[in-house]
Amino acid sequence: MVKGGGLATFRQLVEATIPALRRYARALTRDADIADDLVQDTLVRALRSEHLFHGGEVRSWLYTILTNLNRNRLRSLSRRPLLLSIEDNDAPDLAGPEAGGRDIERALATLVDEQRNALLLVVLEGLSYREVAEVQGVPIGTVMSRLARARVQIKSYLDGERPALRRVK
């Protein structure tokens, strides 16, 4: 909740969520500028449609807006070939503290959008399965299978399998 006691206003709740939204957006896009643009769009949309907000969790609602905006962004990108995949066959990873961060970054990049959203909302943003189901507009079972697939894919990526050979469960 927001400092100062009493009932936080809608605005205060939105404001308090900005750091988390930036974190989520950064992990979703893996690019600081694009991420902050997404957050900005999310905030503008949220503020403009405050009247559409019928109570409930402001935080989940903001995650929902951001997730949807990002999906639209990816769609406009996917009409253009190969802008999303990152493959780096001839530049081997460096050992060292930075290497782990880059590995996970690349592994995330290989995920299907919905799986990446689900995984990040759970492990990074700490949302419950139920909240993620709300954000994604799907049953909890679907969230769980997305999560499971994301984990299989990341593991196989980190274990050095090529994404094309990933097992489909």
Place this chain on the structure above:
Amino acid sequence: MNEPMSPVREEELHALVDGELPDDRREAVTAWLSEHPEQAALVAAWQAQAEAVRARYGAVAEEPVPARFNLDALMRDGGGSRRPWWTFAAAAVIAAFMVGGGAGWMARGATAAAPISSGSITADALEAHQLYVVEVRHPVEVPGSERDHMTQWLSKRLGYAQRIPELQSLGLKLVGGRLLPGPTGAAAMYMYEGDSGERFTLYCAKTTTPESALRFREGSRYAAVSWVDDKAAYVVSGPADRARLEQVGKAIYEQIDKGNWKKS
């Protein structure tokens, strides 16, 4: 409630990792894992993934919130100063290069001042770049003033329509172009020059490389951004100034991409 050894479902393993397992079940699942090392290793791997994600991105939420997110200002301007959508797309491409190969290559360049070589198209392009940008009298075969002729000639030699980008708005004039040996036949190189003498080259060649090679590479003196689009590889090389190269790369990407839109 539950038998300690009642069958454990995979969903429960995920729930355990995510703190979603009911208390009365957690103990049973944990006990079960101690006797199932394979599944225990899986759970450990998932936990490690989650920790890696948090280690990588967690700190973003600790950063001071930039002034642009002032809600009153956002209400007023509504984020009206947004970039057009295409820069969004192009920025993503460039970002992908950086994430993909930048750090590795920079580190490599730091230890070995030798020119970048990897047998890839980018390496070929950088080699050509290094070779020709230093030429004072004969940097190109066909001067930029004969753009139409050059387009025709190189389209014919490369076997697909060449679109020579216009970079006047970035202060870069087309010096001209030349034919080069490429990975699968002919390649073309176009050279641009700014008032201060900075030179950029665009290298184009047909390729069978799968459409996934997005890269940013930086050597000690030169850097390149590259992409593959519609069976053609493009490499933009220039001085190792990332911001400027990004700008030039974006402009070229956009013009070539627009051409492909028209075509399809």
